[in-house]
Amino acid sequence: MATESVAGKRVIVLFDDSRCIHSRHCVLDRPDVFVPGVQGEWIHPDNASAEEIAEIAHNCPSGAISYQNVDDSPGEAAPPVNVVRVLENGPLALRAAITIDGQPAGFRLTLCRCGASRNKPLCDSSHASAGFVATGEAATVASEPLAQRDGPLDIHPIPNGPLHVKGNLEVISGTGRTITRMTEAWFCRCGQSGNKPFCDGTHKKVGFRSDPQNL
Numbered sequence: 001m002a003t004e005s006v007a008g009k010r011v012i013v014l015f016d017d018s019r020c021i022h023s024r025h026c027v028l029d030r031p032d033v034f035v036p037g038v039q040g041e042w043i044h045p046d047n048a049s050a051e052e053i054a055e056i057a058h059n060c061p062s063g064a065i066s067y068q069n070v071d072d073s074p075g076e077a078a079p080p081v082n083v084v085r086v087l088e089n090g091p092l093a094l095r096a097a098i099t100i101d102g103q104p105a106g107f108r109l110t111l112c113r114c115g116a117s118r119n120k121p122l123c124d125s126s127h128a129s130a131g132f133v134a135t136g137e138a139a140t141v142a143s144e145p146l147a148q149r150d151g152p153l154d155i156h157p158i159p160n161g162p163l164h165v166k167g168n169l170e171v172i173s174g175t176g177r178t179i180t181r182m183t184e185a186w187f188c189r190c191g192q193s194g195n196k197p198f199c200d201g202t203h204k205k206v207g208f209r210s211d212p213q214n215l
Contacts, residue, residue, distance in 0.1 A: 003017075004017070004043070006041070006043040008070075009046055010071075011053045011054075011067050013033075013043050013045045013066075015064060016063070018122070019062045019063050019109075019110070019122060020062060021064070021090075021091065021110050021123050021124070023060065025059040025060060025061075026056055026059075026065055030047070030048060030052070030056055032047045032048070033053070054075075061085075061110050062093075062108065062123065063106045063108035066106065077107075078097035078107055079096065079150065080149065080150055081149040081150060081170060082095065082097075082149065082150055082151065082153050082167060082168050082170065083171075084171055085136075085174060086136045086137075086138060086173055086179065087110075087136050088135060088136035088174045089127060089133055090110075090123070090127050090132075091111055091112055091114075091123035091127065094109045094110070095107060095108055096150075096153035096167065096169070097150075097151070097153060098154075099153070099154045099155065100121065100154075100155045101154075101155070101156055101157075105155070109155075110123040111163060111187070111189070112126070113189055114126060114127035114132035114134075114191040115189060115192070115208060116129075116130040116191065120157065120189070121210075130191075132191055134191070136173055136174030136175070138196065139179070140177065141179060141180035143180045144181070146168050154167060159210055160203065161203055161210070162187055162189055162190075163186070163187040163189050164184075164186055167183065169183070171185070186198060188203070190203035190206060192208075
């Protein structure tokens, strides 16, 4: 499905179905703007202010919802602190100026860590049906505050291996605790590391394949 674009008087709402992980912030927070299970138009930008639409978008962890202001005023900007949240039994949720292999990928993204997504490296909610179990509260690792906390963050999904991440990054638990801070990391995406959320080489032992046709 291509990105859906719905123009209101003040703001254009963009919805990218390929990123959606059904976190449901949109339909629970503003069911008058995002109306699920209906025939025809389901996004109604004029039922909220431009500021409210922006808040809805910013609460979408996957970046499936984004927006453009009709008056060309500035839209979403990179956050002051790059973070990845380790979601309980779910994906890695990133907030940063993200690129994947050098290609811009927006400011919000959820990356598969269960190994079952058919849309790798993005999460597609397969963790739920796969019964993936992994804590969002990994042990704290001693780390010093970063000299710079923002800046570009590049994701390189290593074929049949982990997610190689380069850039300033704070790894945050699901409850907001800082797990560690780093400028380079290898995150597990086979779902079987003994050191989640980080890679420990288990993908080699289990024969993890990152190409969807081999799932």
